[in-house]
Amino acid sequence: MxxxxxxxxxxxxxxxxxxxxxxxxxxxxxxxxxxxLANLTRQSSVTAVLAVGMTLVIAAGHIDLSVGSLAGFLGxxxxxxVVRLGLPSxxxxxxxLVLGAGIGAFHGFLTAYQRIPSFIVTLGGLMxxxxxxxxxxxxxxxxxxxxxxxxxxxxxxxxPGWGLPAPLVxxxxxxxxxxxMSVWTPFGRRIYAAGGNEEAARLAGINTRRIALAVFSxxxxxxGAAGVILTARVGSASPEAGKLLELxxxxxxxxxxxxxxxxxxxxxxxxxxxxxxxxxxxxMSLANWGPFWQDIMKGGALVAAVWFDMRGQAER
Amino acid sequence: xxxxAVQTVSVSKRFPGVLALDDVSFETRYxxxxxxxxxxxxxxxxxxxxLSGRWAVGSYEGELRIDGETARFRNARDSQNAGAAVIHxxxxxxxxxxxxxxxxxxREPTRRGLLxxxxxxxECVRLMETLQLDADPAEPxxxxxxxxxxxxxxxxxxxxxxxxxxxxxxTSALTQTEKETLFAVLxxxxxxxxxLIYISHRLEELFEIADRATVLRDGQxxxxxxxxxxxxxxxxEKMIGRxxxxxxxxxxxxxAPPALTLxxxxxxxGAGRAKVDNLSLEARPGExxxxxxxxxxxxxxxxxxxxxxxxGRTEGRMEIDGKPAxxxxxxxxxxxxxxLLTEDRKRDGLWLDESVETNxxxxxxxxxxxxxxxxxxxxxxxxxxTARRLDIRPPDVQAQARSLSGGNQQKTAIGxxxxxxxxxxxxxxxxxxxxxxxxxxxxxxxxRLAKQGAAVLMASSDMTxxxxxxxxxxxxxxxxxxxxFDDMAxxxxxxxxxxxxxxxxxxxxx
Numbered sequence: 001m002x003x004x005x006x007x008x009x010x011x012x013x014x015x016x017x018x019x020x021x022x023x024x025x026x027x028x029x030x031x032x033x034x035x036x037l038a039n040l041t042r043q044s045s046v047t048a049v050l051a052v053g054m055t056l057v058i059a060a061g062h063i064d065l066s067v068g069s070l071a072g073f074l075g076x077x078x079x080x081x082v083v084r085l086g087l088p089s090x091x092x093x094x095x096x097l098v099l100g101a102g103i104g105a106f107h108g109f110l111t112a113y114q115r116i117p118s119f120i121v122t123l124g125g126l127m128x129x130x131x132x133x134x135x136x137x138x139x140x141x142x143x144x145x146x147x148x149x150x151x152x153x154x155x156x157x158x159x160p161g162w163g164l165p166a167p168l169v170x171x172x173x174x175x176x177x178x179x180x181m182s183v184w185t186p187f188g189r190r191i192y193a194a195g196g197n198e199e200a201a202r203l204a205g206i207n208t209r210r211i212a213l214a215v216f217s218x219x220x221x222x223x224g225a226a227g228v229i230l231t232a233r234v235g236s237a238s239p240e241a242g243k244l245l246e247l248x249x250x251x252x253x254x255x256x257x258x259x260x261x262x263x264x265x266x267x268x269x270x271x272x273x274x275x276x277x278x279x280x281x282x283x284m285s286l287a288n289w290g291p292f293w294q295d296i297m298k299g300g301a302l303v304a305a306v307w308f309d310m311r312g313q314a315e316r
Numbered sequence: 317x318x319x320x321a322v323q324t325v326s327v328s329k330r331f332p333g334v335l336a337l338d339d340v341s342f343e344t345r346y347x348x349x350x351x352x353x354x355x356x357x358x359x360x361x362x363x364x365x366x367l368s369g370r371w372a373v374g375s376y377e378g379e380l381r382i383d384g385e386t387a388r389f390r391n392a393r394d395s396q397n398a399g400a401a402v403i404h405x406x407x408x409x410x411x412x413x414x415x416x417x418x419x420x421x422x423r424e425p426t427r428r429g430l431l432x433x434x435x436x437x438x439e440c441v442r443l444m445e446t447l448q449l450d451a452d453p454a455e456p457x458x459x460x461x462x463x464x465x466x467x468x469x470x471x472x473x474x475x476x477x478x479x480x481x482x483x484x485x486x487t488s489a490l491t492q493t494e495k496e497t498l499f500a501v502l503x504x505x506x507x508x509x510x511x512l513i514y515i516s517h518r519l520e521e522l523f524e525i526a527d528r529a530t531v532l533r534d535g536q537x538x539x540x541x542x543x544x545x546x547x548x549x550x551x552x553e554k555m556i557g558r559x560x561x562x563x564x565x566x567x568x569x570x571x572a573p574p575a576l577t578l579x580x581x582x583x584x585x586g587a588g589r590a591k592v593d594n595l596s597l598e599a600r601p602g603e604x605x606x607x608x609x610x611x612x613x614x615x616x617x618x619x620x621x622x623x624x625x626x627x628g629r630t631e632g633r634m635e636i637d638g639k640p641a642x643x644x645x646x647x648x649x650x651x652x653x654x655x656l657l658t659e660d661r662k663r664d665g666l667w668l669d670e671s672v673e674t675n676x677x678x679x680x681x682x683x684x685x686x687x688x689x690x691x692x693x694x695x696x697x698x699x700x701x702t703a704r705r706l707d708i709r710p711p712d713v714q715a716q717a718r719s720l721s722g723g724n725q726q727k728t729a730i731g732x733x734x735x736x737x738x739x740x741x742x743x744x745x746x747x748x749x750x751x752x753x754x755x756x757x758x759x760x761x762x763x764r765l766a767k768q769g770a771a772v773l774m775a776s777s778d779m780t781x782x783x784x785x786x787x788x789x790x791x792x793x794x795x796x797x798x799x800x801f802d803d804m805a806x807x808x809x810x811x812x813x814x815x816x817x818x819x820x821x822x823x824x825x826x
Contacts, residue, residue: 184689186681192670193678199664203625203656204678204732205647263669 011308012256012272019276023283031283038165042233044278045167046071046226046242050249051256051270052171052178053222058253059182060215061195061262062111062118065246066125067223072242073129074100074227078150079142079237089150097224103129104220108213118216126246134239143236153232167229171271174225178218179267191215196263251298252277255305276301319384321346321480321511322367322400327378329362329371334751336362337376338535346479349502349512351526351543353519354555355813356611356777358532360515364482367513368402369395382480400480401473403466411458415468416440418457419475443471447501463494470501481505482513487521488612499525517610519548519819533557548819549810556779556809573638574598575771576622576740581632582795583614583621591617591628593795599740599771604762606786607775609816614795615775616659619742622773623656624649636740650679655738657730659745659775665729666717673699673713675728680735702731706761723754730758734765741765743774747781759785779809779816791815 023031030036050067057064074096081092107125111118144151156166182188193201194208201208226245231237256273258265280301281294320343329337337359344350352360365371366380369389373380380387382398389395409418416436417424425435440453449467457465466486473481483502487495502525506512514526522529523543531538531554538554576599583592592614599605607615620626622634624643634641636652643649649656658665666675676699677684684694699713706727708720717728730746746762747755762785766772776782782789789801791812799815801807 186685186688186690189674189678189681189690193667196667196670197664200658200667201678203623203646203658203664205650205736206678207645207647263667 009257009269012269012276012305015305016272016276016279019279019283023279023287026287027283031286036282036286038168040275040278040282041168041171042165043282044274045165045171046229046233046245047248047252047277048171048271048274049174049222049226049229050245051252051274052175052267053219054246054249054253055256055258055265055267055270056178056182056191056215057118057219058250058258058260059195059263059265060191060212061198062212062215063250063260064107064118064122064216064219065250066107066122066129067219067226067249068242068245068247069126069129069133070100070103070220070223070242071226071230071245072237072240073133073136074224075231075241076133076136076142076227076237076239078228078231079144080136082144082148082150083142089144089148093150093228096227097221100224100227101217101221104223105213105217107220108216111216112209112212118212133241137237137239139239141236141238144231150228150232151235153228167233170225170229174222175267175271182267187211187214192263194262198262248274248277248298251302255302257309273305318346320344320381321383322513323381323384324363324366325379325381327363327366327376327380329359329366329376334535336535337366339378340532340535340537342530342537342540344480344511344513346509346511347506348528349506349514349526351522351529352513352515352532353522353529353551354532355779357534358555359535360532361484362535363532364402364484364513364515367395367400367480367482368392369400396476396478399478400482401476401478402482402484403469403473403486404484409457409465409468409472412456414454414456415444415451415460415471416453418468419443419472421472423476439475440471443474446474446504447471448497461494462489463491463497466490466494466498467501479509480511480513482515484515485517485611486514487516487518495521517612517817519551519817522551523548531555549814552810552814552817552819556813572600572602574635575601575637576773577633577635577638578622579633579635581618581621581634582630583617583626584629584631586628591795592621594632595792595795595797597790597797599773601739601769601771602766603787604766604772604774604785606782606789607773607792608777608779608782608789608812609775609792609798610777613777613792613816615792616744617795618792619656619744619773619775622649623654623742625656650736650738653739654742655733655736655740656742657733657744657746659748661725661729665732666725668716668718668725670717671714672703672708672717672720672728675717676702676713676731676735679732698735702735703728706731706734707757721751721754723750723757726750726754726758730761739770741770741772743772745776745778746774747776747778755781777816779813782812783807783809793818 050071054064054067077099078092078096081087081095082089107121110116110121153166157164182191190206190211193204193206194211198208230241252273253265253270254260255276256265256269258270277298280297284294284297323343325341327337327340328335340359340363342363354360366376369392372390373388387398410421419440420436425432437453444453447467447470449464449471451460451464457468486498490498502512516522526543528540528542529546529551530540533555578595578597581592581595582590585591595618607618609615617626621630624645634643641652643652662668673696677695680698684691684698696713703711703713708724708727708731717725720728743762747758750758762772762774774785787804789807789812790797791799793816801812
């Protein structure tokens with residue numbers, strides 16, 4: 001009799017190992033140098049943060065297409081709050097998280113209580129926040145002042161002078177929180193129940209609408225965190241920031257074993273997925289492949305991962 | 317003499333663990349309306365499935381003949397090409413497309429590679445005239461009533477030159493007027509030489525329209541009679557079989573004050589059609605109230621509405637333990653001590669990709685998370701306790717629900733309902749699609765639960781089950797109480813079934 005098993009977890013880890021080995025050889029060891037690994041985690045941090053939040057959205061049976069442009073918008077809001085309003089950057093960052101949660105809650109309200117499919121709600125959001133970002137920045141890059149706390153966040157190490165890049169620590173903390181919540185709390189299990197079979201969940205006394213509202217609110221706050229990292233990492237808000245990141249986040253979840261039908265997927269898998277995507281990006285540019293290869297390979301990896309997963313299911 | 321339009325010769329069809337058709341020989345002639353009767357699960361749908369190509373040649377034993385020649389249908393297309401069409405309860409129309417487009421679907425007339433709209437329109441108008449369907453051919457099908465949609469479906473079949481038409485419960489959603497229109501059309505088709513196979517639970521309709529009837533019981537053909545040789549009681553007797561008369565369970569109804577009381581309870585679907593119509597009942601602790609009825613009788617809707625899960629409007633008075641109650645959601649129902657076993661475990665009862673443990677503990681997550689964090693040991697303990705109590709096999713609560721047999725899946729669904737220790741148990745078709753062994757276990761469990769003081773409402777279309785388990789029976793038809801049997805000594809399978817299908821001559825409710 002078949003027991004429950006994380007589908008494809010080993011295959012995923014093996015694929016990542018394969019990718020790393022290949023690039024380690026192809027770059028003569030450069031890929032695995034401490035310096036590049038630090039770089040890799042910095043690059044992957046924004047995708048990873050968004051993928052963590054997206055895991056819950058997808059597990060609940062929804063989708064959020066707005067997170068890339070929302071993160072860009074909120075990153076710009078941070079810069080504007082610090083530069084034009086003179087707010088301390090810590091306070092501005094907190095405000096950005098709250099604003100993100102509010103916007104997410106609005107998505108959740110429209111989806112769960114007004115019955116507009118989340119695909120539509122967040123596609124509308126994608127367009128709207130892109131416009132909002134343009135309005136905030138006026139199409140220009142807004143640099144943070146040199147002494148802003150947020151600026152140091154992007155490049156600082158934790159603890160200071162030691163090894164771990166701050167964005168990596170942020171990802172780790174957020175992922176641990178979300179992973180624990182999804183596995184160890186009633187709320188987390190209900191997300192999967194609602195996404196796996198909404199009617200069964202409703203009849204088991206689960207308030208599926210409140211679940212959706214909460215999940216979208218969390219996603220919004222996570223987009224706020226991603227926006228802060230985005231702006232902190234380069235020390236400025238650019239009008240192009242965050243563009244298409246929602247697709248990377250969704251792809252990371254799917255590569256990590258999430259099903260867009262809902263009810264399946266997990267935070268560790270999505271993190272691995274994000275790492276696969278960034279490793280491809282980073283390794284190929286290090287190995288001097290043309291930039292177009294990055295997109296082609298990432299797309300191929302996404303489809304291959306799902307193909308592999310479907311084959312595994314068909315054999316059951 | 318002309319060979320029969322459809323003939324099955326010694327057809328047997330086996331599903332895992334069930335012999336759905338057992339050596340069935342059956343024939344229908346052109347210019348005849350032939351009724352196919354039997355209880356749920358008697359084999360009617362399987363037989364129609366062989367005619368419609370759903371069960372391909374080779375998946376059954378015996379022979380299917382059309383016009384006296386062996387037919388080897390590999391799929392639905394083969395069946396259509398041979399002139400057969402089946403009209404199902406769920407109509408297969410594209411709702412956003414117009415009447416004419418639906419009729420032409422898949423065989424659209426073309427001129428030089430483009431749609432020939434004029435021919436499409438002419439064909440549609442001709443068929444609509446034949447069927448006296450009064451509507452605009454360009455109107456989307458979603459704008460039509462159920463009766464008109466059914467006519468479009470028939471027109472679609474006729475456009476494909478169907479000469480054999482099988483109708484599965486065609487009147488279940490129709491109003492009286494729509495039904496009369498349908499019957500007039502069927503009579504006309506018959507006179508023009510079409511062979512019609514008609515399936516319905518409503519016996520009075522069969523006597524109104526059919527020429528002959530074949531009765532199936534437990535996958536076997538009991539016989540074929542001319543309608544004018546038959547009486548409703550005789551037909552019911554044939555459907556049930558004599559051996560079921562001996563019941564094992566006669567018990568006195570409970571005297572305890574009711575746990576659940578309904579007065580003039582109604583539940584409405586979207587457009588105001590009453591699915592449950594002005595129903596009153598009492599359910600007492602310690603007894604099983606059987607809700608007997610065929611598909612569409614309203615018992616499913618009744619249970620959903622009691623559980624706060626009905627999406628439409630409800631009306632009437634509900635009392636729990638003698639106090640007025642208003643249940644607006646499943647959460648409130650569970651708090652009030654109710655639990656529901658849904659009709660279709662795969663659709664809305666289980667998470668098939670999850671473990672038995674996850675399924676069982678879904679309704680009690682809060683209980684096993686004392687400080688907001690799940691106590692995994694407690695979760696495992698509660699799941700194993702229930703799995704043991706219900707003897708769910710394999711005895712491994714980490715097994716994926718999908719990997720379990722139908723009977724063990726059903727026990728898992730029941731176990732989930734019992735996790736909250738309900739006092740009022742709503743069971744909908746508790747043994748549908750389970751094998752004989754699991755059925756007996758589920759029956760034993762149901763009786764034990766009642767004995768321990770639960771008030772059980774059990775909806776079932778299986779008359780044997782109803783008589784075997786119930787302490788009292790309420791027969792339902794068209795959302796209403798068709799008959800009540802408070803003294804089980806007075807209840808027989810024939811009497812209950814007769815009330816449920818409307819062949820009852822002594823209706824005891826206005």
